[in-house]
Amino acid sequence: MKNIKLLSVCALTATGILVASCKKYLEQPALGKLSGAQVFTSSGLDGLLIGAYSALDGGGGDGGALGGGSAWESAGSNWVYGSVAGGDAHKGSDGTDQQSINAIAQWTVDASNGFLNTKWKAVYEGITRCNSVLSGLNTVSGISDADKKNLGGQAHFLRGHYYFELKKMFNNVPYIDENTTDFIVANDQDIWPKIEADFKFAYDNLPGQQGQIGRVNKWAAAAYLAKSYVYQKKWTDADALFTTIIASGTNSGGVAYGLTDNYEDNFNAATKNNKETVFAVQQAANDGTNTISEANNGDMLNFPYNSPFRCCGFFQPSMDLANSFRTDALGLPYVNDYNSHPLKTDQGVDGVSSGNSFTPDAGNVDPRLDWTVGRRGIPFLDWGLHPGKDWIREQSYAGPYSPKKNTYFQATQGTYSDQHSWAPGTANQINIIRFADVLLLAAETKAQLGQLDAAQTLVNRVRARAANPAGFVYTYKSNSDPMGGYTTTKAANYVVATWPAGTFTVLGKDGALKAIYFERKIEMGMEGQRFFDISRWGIAQQALAAYYTFDGGFITDIKGSSWTPNKNEYFPIPQPQRDIMSDGTTSKLKQNQGYN
Structure with missing residues (x-):
């Protein structure tokens, strides 16, 4: 003052x-300014590195994003850009709320959309923080070689992640590193080699395990490097790395990577950072700041409406996604015609409210459905049976379902939820890469190389976990006391099985890849990955057409939508960024193909 x-x-x-x-x-003189002697030490640089980690969720405060805008515009979960844009989910709420998402969901998005500019700024803030660490490491003295390698490896990894985010969203982006002095940089260079170099440095220099949970290790770097190879279709390079990771990789605690017995353990704050966690954004509730800035405020809108969660009715799973969990009599998915076997809902049924009787679908389903999608008549964690329409803000606009993976349990809400703001926060981690992701990317790689039996074995590891009764949803002992425990009666008719021996060989390469793609859809549903997958696979037009056709027959928000090839594979470069890089006539940032 x-x-x-x-x-x-x-x-x-x-x-x-x-x-x-x-x-x-x-x-x-600036008050509170740290001197170079204070910053350029091992502990000082580690403080800068923690700042680079803190940018992972895109949030800069209670409901705000780094660089301005709202936290959900830059959410580390990519729920808007990966899931809503990819057909996993409807925007939710109603048509007047957060209208910028409508254009993203319908693929009428243009360069003026403020969400894109917010995401761009938040990610580049993360890059800037990484560059500060790396610049400091170039001048620091009195630091051990081991600390220098570890700090540098983590900074390179995080920078690789941030640029990976930009590359998969915008494709053509300017590259800024710790040696850049002129920041008016064109976006006419392919940055994949730079991303690879960052992950390769991290892989070569990071230890196999870290002393603190949440810090990345060499195996996380290997997984991300392999994923960058997959995006570039460098199948041989990816295969070698995946083979090493699956055989030898360990998490930050030194535990060999594997699949948890219970699928849901990956989405529960009480069981986070388990053996399946390869790289996750850490979240904390009730940290003493009396804000939700560390409690995943990027997803603060994404809880059932008019419910114990208070806010806000966004991010509703699509009917297309829910139908994908239907299984046949053998427990296998309907890869080619899943929407021909739709789940029963109360969508559009006149006079059906939560007070009327409703019998849930009695057909075969994969149990991952009920850890991904909140649906009427099925236990919603320990909050009671999902009541249907009463928890939906506008069913005709966004459908009958509620999100589930980001939600906390009632029994542990005092520890793992944060209620210091107008919408809930949660300590649930944001999974960026988990071991199931690694297995399915490795399976895709094997299939591309013609190793179909090996690909099937990897997919079957994922499906075998889904078939484990330990991971099923069970009915309550008493529906009126949902925290009173569960019975041994399945909440739905869960029937899921592995692919019979030799199936992928019979299907051939194309058929095997289709099965792998479908497995990723259901395993990674609502995790912000779907659009980036269907775009890199070259199937976005047909996948989104199926979604628009089926859901559009019931739900108004995406009626008439279409996806344009040779344009919508990427989002447009935000116009404010092009303006900043302009001399008044020409911008250094060229716009992506098809956009103005």
Whole structure:
């Protein structure tokens, strides 16, 4: 306040005082500034590195994003850009709320959409923080080689992640590193080699395990490097790395990577950072700040409406996604015609409200459905049976379902939820890469190389976990006391099985890949990955057409939508960024193909 008052005095003084007098008051040393001697130490640089980690969720405060905008515009989960844009989910809520998402969901998005600019700024803030660490490492003295490698490896990994985010969203982006001095940089260079270099450095220099949970290790770097190879179709390089990771990789605690017995353990704060966690964004509830800035405020809108969660009815799973969990008599998915076997809902049924009787679908389903999709008549964690329409803000606009993977349990809400703001926060981690993801990417790689039996074995590891009764949803002992425990009666008719021996060989390469793609859809549903997958696979037009056709027959938000090939594979470069890089006539940032 003292500095503000001095500025006011200078502004209001009209005569009798020289301008130099004001200047004297204004020229004060920055308060709280750290000296180079304080920053350029092992602990000082680690503090800068923690700042680079803190940018992972895109949030800069209670409901805000780094660089301005709202936290959900830059959410680390990519729920808007990966899941809503990819057909996993409807925007939710109603048509007037957060209207910028409508254009993203319908693929009418253009360069003026403010969400894109918010995401761009937040990710580049993360890059800037990584560059600060790496710049400091170039000048620091008195630090051990081991610490220098570890700090540098983590900074390179995080920078690789941030650029991977930009590459898969925008494709053509300017590359800034710790040596850049002229920040007017064109976006006419392929940055994949730079991303690879960052992950390769991290892989070569990071230890196999870290002393603190949440810090990345060499195996996380290997997985991300392999994933970058997959995106570039470098199948041989990816295969070698995946083989090493699956055989030897360990998590930050030194435990060999594997699949948890219970699928849901990956989405529960009480069981996070388990053996399936390869790289996750850490979240904390009730950390003493009385804000939800560390409690996943990027997903604060994404809880059932008019429910115990208070807010806000966004991110509703699509009917297309829910139908994908239907299984046949053998427990196998309907890969080619899943929407021909739709689940029973109360969508559009006149007079059916939560107070009327409703019998859930009695057909065969994969149990992952009920850890991904909140649906009427099925236990919603320990909050009671999902009531259907009463928890939906506008069913005709966004459908009958509620999100589930981001939600906390009632029994542990005092520990793992954060209620310090107008919408809930949660300590649930944001999974960026988990071991199931690694297995399915490895299966895709094997199939591309013609190793179909090996690909099937990897997929079957994922399906075998889904078939484990330990991971089923069970009915309550008493529907009126949902925290009173569960019976041994399945909540739905869960029937799921592995692919019979030799199936992928019979299907051939194309058929095997289709099965692998479908497995990723149901295993990674509502995790912000879907659009980026269907785009890189080259099937976005047909996948989204199926979604628009089926869901559009019941739900108004995406009726008439279409996806344009040779354009919508990427989002447009945000216009404000092009303006910043312009000389008034020409921008250094060229716009992506098909956009103005």
